[in-house]
Amino acid sequence: MSIFKNKLTLLLPVIVIVVLFIFSLTAIPSINPAPKQLPVAIVNEDEGVDIPNQGNVNMGDLIVQNAQAAASGTEAGEAPIKWIGVGSDEEVQAGLNDQQYYAALVIPADFSRNQASLRSPEPTQAHVAIYVNQGMSTMASTMASQVLNQLVDGINAKLQGELIAFFDEQGGTMSTKQAAAFAAPIVKDVTNVNVTGTHSAGGNAPFSLFQPLWMASIVGGIIFLFVKKSLKLTSPIAKLKVNLAQVLYGIVLALIAGYSFTWFADNWGLNIPQFNETALFLAISYMAFFLMISAVFSLIGIKGMAIFVIFLFFGAPLLNMPAEFLPSFYQDYVLTWLPMRFMIEGLRELFFFGQGLSMNHATTVLVWLAAISTLVLLASAFIPSRRRGTASEQ
Template identity: 60%
Template sequence: MSLFKNKLIVALPIIVLAIVFVFSLTVIPSINPAAKNLPVAIVNEDIGLSSGENMGSEIAKNIKMATASISEQPPIKWIEVRSEEAAKTGLDNQDYYAALIISKDFSASQASLASPEPVSPEIRIYINQGMNVTAANMSQQILTQMVNGLNEKMRTQLIAALDDKQGGTVTTKQAAALASPIVSKVIPVNTIGTNSANGNAPVSLFQPLWMGSLIGSLIFLLAKNKTKFANRKEKLQANGLQVVWGAILALVAGFGFSLFADSWGLNIPDFMNIALFLAIAYFAFFLMISAVFSWIGMGGMAIFVLFLFFGAPLLSFAPELLSPFYRDWVMSWLPMRFMVDGLRELFYFGEGLKMNHPTSVLMWIGIVSILVLLASALKPSRNTNEEQRKLEATS
């Protein structure tokens, strides 16, 4: 058949296989995410005993050693913090996924376990839900397992001590203490609340906004391609108009999208600030995409489609759950992660709209993109090049 004389048709199986392979790479990060060096604060407030013994220090030492022996890259990276209040501040600043606090009276309570009036020592575990739900849950699971291991070890020691001291007989209170020698209290902080897409509300808002900015930029590109500009001044004016119109589109998208999300049932804790931040993100993306389109045309579409397919699956993962390649060479280059980080602060950390790192980066993306977009007016147009070639051919 003449159809199969077409080289593209013959090469179609290889083309399809190549496309499937490229897009299959987006699945790799979600196959087996493993925690590596999750930053967790540890605070030992134990004042110890008058004899100088400090069980809190021993517990902290044993916990760190147990984690370090798991692998070359342990799941937890312990960060010693001086006080519980300092640890809470670090949680609010998104420095830690969790914090483990050893209480002030840990040694005294532990010493009382073999007495007629036992008091179980307490360990408090703060879980920073808003920072990243998956990583926070992993931290909670690891810390809970560690406390359970300590409980088993202390239970064995306590039974041996009671056996020597009381011949194996225990009081009702001692029996209750044996069930859980160490009391662990899990305290969620910066909670995700309800109707928040299981803590992924910032990620769920990315794709519609990205597609809106991509389509808006594409329509401007098609309209400008159909317009014949008499000179570079007209092109510059058109690009300036595109910037102004983009700002209007940003406000429409930011407030409209927030209204839609709220009506769908998504919990919008601060409508005005979230709407304005979404407008800033849309404007930055619109300008960035428009700037690329203004220089390379429709070929830029492939870049931003790949951004969408490769970026969307990564945004829900904490950096510590990704392989070094995806963390350092893919995640770190994604402009949309600043939108997600900024929304996370607005949704879960009670932060109002301010000039923080995500907002400032998005604004710098917009500023640089405006300059690149305006500079494209200096680029010779295709029509000008064709007319010049015709004049050279006739002369």
């Protein structure tokens, strides 16, 4: 029989095209990523200054209005920056630590007063504070920092033009103090907060730990699948006992994986600020992934491998990028369904935000994932084998 008469051979071109199409979708997020609606805080504490014939002038208000007008000047939902008004410097610090903003601009109380003094014999440079939230995302915080720096640089250039015109009217004379202030009418005080530091894979340490742990979870699930296959179990009670043993052994595996992986990473040179907390969190992550994979294998057998391969291929490009850099479809319908993102979020808090292991959002989701997967795995013992593939794939 000619191989060209086989149905699979004839369908092969279509299969190849479909596979290429599916996996080419994983490249879309990394093709010309553009930020949309990056949350950046802006605080205006400026008290203004009284100017003859003009009344109280508040330059901080003008900066806020110009920044917000520039952001709203693009198509709805497509502005790179989402300006969020905040009441005080203290509130900004709390928001940065809670990962609400990638950066912040704080305009102090004496901003207008110092600007007005630039035309006097005793000029004082105005200052603004820029906070860059490195730990939240190196890519997004760098982009937000660039926008803030460009904003202040633009104001500086405008002020210099106004000062040139003013001194021309005064005969072009300028004191040494005025010349020094003229060089930079507004001084940017830039502070990096929740810094990633050195030996952090450029701020991507949480992502760099994902793939090895994920693959180890899959390997654990596969080995248990074939071990149970070799036992040739037929009784639901026998299957339940084996599945329960699998859960208990999974706890041991999780602790081994968590502590050994943390030790490996530490010895590779990765900065692990909290060894025990990191090891326990990785153990929780491994347990959640291992039980989820085992539950799926117990229901549909080795065919479930396709699900986790797709998770890996689709998840890897997304997990290393801020959500605001992704197309809306990937934000709403792909990223939200990836269980691995909670591992990365939890590690980011441990590594860069000085938080110890706690039942925060990431940990809670992983614990619930482990609990639900355990129930599914145990319940699968009572599902007839014909509904889960072959009898050997238990």
